[in-house]
Amino acid sequence: MLVNTFRALHTTSTPLLLANVWDVPSAKISQKNGFKAIGTSSAALAATLGYEDGEELPFSELLFMIDKIASAVSIPLTVDIEAGYSDVPEKTFEHIRSLVKLGVVGINIEDSKVLDGERALINADKFTCFLSEIKDHLNKTNIDVFINVRIDTFLLNVKNTIAETKNRITQYQAAGADGIFIPCITNDTDIKAAVSHTHLPVNVMCMPELTNFTDLTDLGVSRISMGNFIHQQQLQNFENILIDIKATDSFSTLF
Template structure:
């Protein structure tokens, strides 16, 4: 699928349910289950490789995983590039070009950064991030690189004061800077979701959370994309832990062939 077709998936009445993956096996499972698109989870890939989330892994390591997924799975693929793996927009644009060359049709880029010294995540100034984004989209346009740019704003994820108003402000800034979609993780309140949807022409993406409304309600609210984040990866790790624990308790491999309790 090309980028135009992937973009059209964000304009359907029924939201695009994006399966987040971290390796070829998870991507192939999503394909087998009938998902129409996949997206990598940077947090899941980082953890799989032994890194903390927040650009601790090298872009080259991410690119290797992405190449294998793209080579083995036919579903349209979006890639989470965190905050761009650089403060230089030309470097980040170069990374996006490299992804496009292996068949990636979309990217996620976020407006917060993790301080590698203390692990704390903080929001980037909205105007500054919009300038960074505009420089990236201008570079891609110049080189005729067409990818769906889903911009993640971490206003709700970080629980900042006045998160709803700040999200509306950033939606405007990022739209002007060339964003194709707006991703607001951790927003769960129906009224807040509806307000964000109605404040922008960008298709709005929400993420799996315990209190997130059901898919039918999200459809009625006008949400266009629903992501899983790293939650499926985490749940599978918990299941793995439980199964290993059952093996040790049973002193037998019988739990391998039984449901996890």
């Protein structure tokens, strides 16, 4: 089963380098170039379809895109479902089940939510209960899926960041998380503290200040994501090409 392959990729001697994709071409290119697994970027996928990040993209449209992506590749696919697309655990469970039916082996779910354009952390106890109920539904229905829980303490720069992060790691681990994702954590000491605080694989994300992959391996990181940075860079390259075409009155920049 692909989900077992995906789990095993978090236990190798080097971190799983996850290519973040947003459509069929980006998924196929990632597979072609030897990436062992791919994950969607919610921000990139939303932007591709003309939406803002933060669950603005309707779940039905997300499902449509995931169906196309999953059908185009044979490597493990994990999907970012943001904060679960519902405050009701049973509804989020149904979303996850619908993704698994398409061949998805993992999901990212985050402990913050965008309301009125502002992202804020969800209360840790409340989110732990939410997560635990989802896990119970998955267990009762024998659905095996890798749950990577995103902790947004560093992304939102909360007070006592590492202490709050550790608290949430402890709670989410107890609730049944399979992995911990901490976007925007970049300091080596903080990364080591987070990794040392859990037996779960820890996932970090591409950031300008993030150290190289060799150092991340030494720090005990198990998974490295790219976020929406490649998608942003691709759009910037597209704009630069258009500017160059207009400036030179030719297509020489393409050839």
